[in-house]
Amino acid sequence: MKHLTSIQRFWISFVLVIPMLIQMLAMPFHWMMPGYTWIAFITTTLIMLVAAWPYWTSAWAAFKHHNANMNTLVAIGTSIAYFYSLFAMITGRPVYFESAAFISVFVLLGDTMEERMHNNASNALKKLLDLQVKSAEVLRDGKFVQVPLDQVQVGDIIQVKPGQKVPVDGVITSGKTTLDESMITGESMPVTKKVGDDVVGSTINGDGAIQFRATKVGKDTMLSQIVEMVKKAQTSHAPIQNLTDKISGFFVPTVLIIAIATFVIWYSFLGATLVQAMLFAVAVIVIACPCALGLATPTALMVGTGRAAKMGVLIKDGQALEEINDVKTVVFDKTGTITVGKPTVTDIIGDQDQVLRVAASLEASSEHPLAKAVMNAAKEKMVEPQTVADFTAVEGKGVQAVIDGQQAFVGNDKLLTDYQISAGMKQQMATLQDEAKTVVLVGLAKQVIGLIAIQDAPKPSSAQAIADLKARGLKTVMLTGDNERVANAIAKEVGIDQVIANVLPNEKAEHVKALEQDGKVAFVGDGINDAPALTTANVGIAMGSGTDIAIESGSIVLVQNDLRGVVKAIDISKKTFSRIKLNLFWALIYNVIGVPIAAGVFVGFGLQLSPEFAALAMAFSSVSVVTSSLLLNRAKIGGTEPVAGSDSQPA
Amino acid sequence: MGQMLALIIGIILIIAILWWFFGKHTEQAGDASVNGHVQEATVVVKGGYSPSTVVLKKGMPGKVNFDMKDSTACLSHVVFSKLGVDEDLTKQPVTTVNIPTDKSGEYDFACGMDMFHGKVIVK
Numbered sequence: 001m002k003h004l005t006s007i008q009r010f011w012i013s014f015v016l017v018i019p020m021l022i023q024m025l026a027m028p029f030h031w032m033m034p035g036y037t038w039i040a041f042i043t044t045t046l047i048m049l050v051a052a053w054p055y056w057t058s059a060w061a062a063f064k065h066h067n068a069n070m071n072t073l074v075a076i077g078t079s080i081a082y083f084y085s086l087f088a089m090i091t092g093r094p095v096y097f098e099s100a101a102f103i104s105v106f107v108l109l110g111d112t113m114e115e116r117m118h119n120n121a122s123n124a125l126k127k128l129l130d131l132q133v134k135s136a137e138v139l140r141d142g143k144f145v146q147v148p149l150d151q152v153q154v155g156d157i158i159q160v161k162p163g164q165k166v167p168v169d170g171v172i173t174s175g176k177t178t179l180d181e182s183m184i185t186g187e188s189m190p191v192t193k194k195v196g197d198d199v200v201g202s203t204i205n206g207d208g209a210i211q212f213r214a215t216k217v218g219k220d221t222m223l224s225q226i227v228e229m230v231k232k233a234q235t236s237h238a239p240i241q242n243l244t245d246k247i248s249g250f251f252v253p254t255v256l257i258i259a260i261a262t263f264v265i266w267y268s269f270l271g272a273t274l275v276q277a278m279l280f281a282v283a284v285i286v287i288a289c290p291c292a293l294g295l296a297t298p299t300a301l302m303v304g305t306g307r308a309a310k311m312g313v314l315i316k317d318g319q320a321l322e323e324i325n326d327v328k329t330v331v332f333d334k335t336g337t338i339t340v341g342k343p344t345v346t347d348i349i350g351d352q353d354q355v356l357r358v359a360a361s362l363e364a365s366s367e368h369p370l371a372k373a374v375m376n377a378a379k380e381k382m383v384e385p386q387t388v389a390d391f392t393a394v395e396g397k398g399v400q401a402v403i404d405g406q407q408a409f410v411g412n413d414k415l416l417t418d419y420q421i422s423a424g425m426k427q428q429m430a431t432l433q434d435e436a437k438t439v440v441l442v443g444l445a446k447q448v449i450g451l452i453a454i455q456d457a458p459k460p461s462s463a464q465a466i467a468d469l470k471a472r473g474l475k476t477v478m479l480t481g482d483n484e485r486v487a488n489a490i491a492k493e494v495g496i497d498q499v500i501a502n503v504l505p506n507e508k509a510e511h512v513k514a515l516e517q518d519g520k521v522a523f524v525g526d527g528i529n530d531a532p533a534l535t536t537a538n539v540g541i542a543m544g545s546g547t548d549i550a551i552e553s554g555s556i557v558l559v560q561n562d563l564r565g566v567v568k569a570i571d572i573s574k575k576t577f578s579r580i581k582l583n584l585f586w587a588l589i590y591n592v593i594g595v596p597i598a599a600g601v602f603v604g605f606g607l608q609l610s611p612e613f614a615a616l617a618m619a620f621s622s623v624s625v626v627t628s629s630l631l632l633n634r635a636k637i638g639g640t641e642p643v644a645g646s647d648s649q650p651a
Numbered sequence: 652m653g654q655m656l657a658l659i660i661g662i663i664l665i666i667a668i669l670w671w672f673f674g675k676h677t678e679q680a681g682d683a684s685v686n687g688h689v690q691e692a693t694v695v696v697k698g699g700y701s702p703s704t705v706v707l708k709k710g711m712p713g714k715v716n717f718d719m720k721d722s723t724a725c726l727s728h729v730v731f732s733k734l735g736v737d738e739d740l741t742k743q744p745v746t747t748v749n750i751p752t753d754k755s756g757e758y759d760f761a762c763g764m765d766m767f768h769g770k771v772i773v774k
Contacts (some may be wrong), residue, residue: 070725252672
């Protein structure tokens with residue numbers, strides 16, 4: 001009997017309860033089942049053994065630990081009804097076996113349904129894990145052979161045929177194809193991939209055949225990391241749960257005290273019979289449902305974070321989900337967050353070849369993104385860099401060195417204090433900056449000989465995302481190390497409210513802190529230099545294409561390199577959090593209203609609950625909380641359609 | 652007479668409940684047994700966790716075995732929120748959870764509905 005599952009216990013009890021159900025329905029027609037008392041006694045005793053016994057033992061074990069929980073309530077309710085009926089049967093009084101039997105059956109039904117739906121709620125994770133393939137075609141000794149996934153190693157060359165799934169993360173070495181990456185990024189458009197591009201494990205290959213070199217396997221793949229993150233998020237605590245933690249500590253003992261008070265008041269003061277008073281007390285014990293309170297937050301969190309993951313928004317914990325609700329300001333890093341992050345040279349003012357040669361010579365060894373743009377332009381125009389001497393970097397200004405015996409420099413307008421510039425060039429510089437282009441000054445022998453304009457265009461989706469955020473009443477701010485003209489031009493293009501320009505990398509966190517004076521701040525960034533700001537902000541949102549350290553520092557990660565993810569993150573967090581509040585409210589109000597009704601406070605209005613209906617109400621209160629959480633799967637978020645059918649399959 | 656008696660018994664019961672559930676009761680923490688290079692502790696799950704506090708030593712791989720003796724839905728899952736662990740205890744009699752012991756600290760665990768609590772202390 002110990003090994004019965006709760007669903008089996010339910011069905012056995014259900015069959016056993018049928019005779020009592022028939023009697024109950026026949027009652028209004030004044031029909032009495034022959035030998036009803038004996039039938040009720042035998043079937044109820046069996047039901048107690050099958051259905052109620054586990055609650056009794058669990059409650060007793062909890063009692064010994066000075067603990068009380070829902071099992072305590074069920075055990076006390078059923079045992080009072082059962083043992084009183086036993087006593088009544090022996091002494092020839094009316095029996096209430098059916099109360100004990102129905103309470104057990106309904107509670108079991110509630111438990112079973114809730115367990116089943118709970119499994120449904122945690123399904124998102126299982127589905128993610130199921131995306132993984134079991135084997136890969138790996139190049140071994142010149143031939144492609146099927147190898148189990150766990151034996152694939154970094155550096156292996158793997159072949160993916162059309163229609164197959166990419167087994168692990170890697171870089172394409174030959175072939176060209178389109179990949180469906182929707183399971184990772186949430187973006188439904190297939191992405192074109194060629195040699196040198198990254199591929200992500202579990203994405204689906206389109207019509208091309210490719211070979212790629214594995215760069216991440218096992219636990220390190222993007223999918224494994226996403227699964228790990230979602231797992232942590234689903235089990236994490238939201239601060240709002242502190243409330244239920246506190247309530248759960250004294251909930252059950254309080255209900256027991258209320259039940260005793262109910263009995264005493266009815267019996268000692270209001271002149272009810274012993275049996276009536278007892279039925280009220282039992283109804284109080286049975287209707288109270290701490291479970292609904294306990295389930296309110298975790299189930300919503302589970303569904304909400306799972307749904308978010310499907311859309312490419314990884315919310316790391318319940319705290320982030322709760323905090324983003326009060327966010328008033330969204331602060332963006334510029335490069336790589338609002339813009340594409342791949343600056344290109346658009347204009348060269350002055351002697352094209354000479355300007356580019358000097359710039360390329362000085363920038364050849366620099367890692368700065370603007371330097372890369374200059375080097376790419378030089379390569380395109382076939383300009384060879386020269387060797388330089390006495391190379392020095394001038395903090396926050398640029399670099400200088402000696403070329404052919406002449407002092408040369410490349411840098412920003414802060415260098416102008418030391419160098420001469422013609423009025424015409426100064427004018428051109430301002431014009432270019434107003435076009436959202438970063439201008440690099442190139443100088444030789446104390447004289448500015450030319451300008452290079454570099455542009456990092458905003459991502460096509462940035463303007464839409466920022467408009468959506470503003471429509472939600474949020475203030476948008478851009479932080480950048482760029483100068484004011486360029487920053488303002490970009491801000492104007494995408495619709496940013498406020499620009500803070502000329503920010504040194506180490507000042508970002510301080511600016512975020514200052515903005516927090518006016519309300520909670522979310523910071524969106526991608527670079528190493530964004531990490532302190534991501535940590536400082538109330539909510540740090542890291543772009544998935546960003547550096548590992550940024551992803552580590554953020555509390556929300558956007559898998560797709562698209563700012564519309566910020567809108568989705570805010571929407572799903574708001575929906576989830578308001579669902580948590582709704583659940584908690586419903587669970588609290590249910591108990592606050594249910595307990596007095598069961599206690600017979602409203603008997604004067606003809607409102608009264610028998611213990612069996614109290615048990616039915618209890619069972620459905622927890623089921624309804626879980627249902628409400630599951631409905632989050634159907635909520636409309638940031639223009640995306642609800643996940644069809646994902647929650648309707650049985651576990 | 653019966654009414655008087657019910658009142659008195661009722662008051663006594665209420666006082667007993669208050670004392671039993673809210674009074675100060677201490678419980679002993681469970682220690683892990685060392686087996687070769689692994690330390691293991693067992694928590695019996697029956698109407699709660701006993702012991703509800705488990706102490707593991709820092710630096711040695713640690714395991715906590717949850718011995719499921721309860722057949723009600725209440726305790727069917729154990730959740731370590733810091734570790735991202737959510738295990739169904741009803742699938743097998745004993746469920747093992749690996750605890751990282753490289754740093755000292757506390758890992759709280761609870762049932763799926765957050766009604767029962769326990770913790771693993773690494774020191």
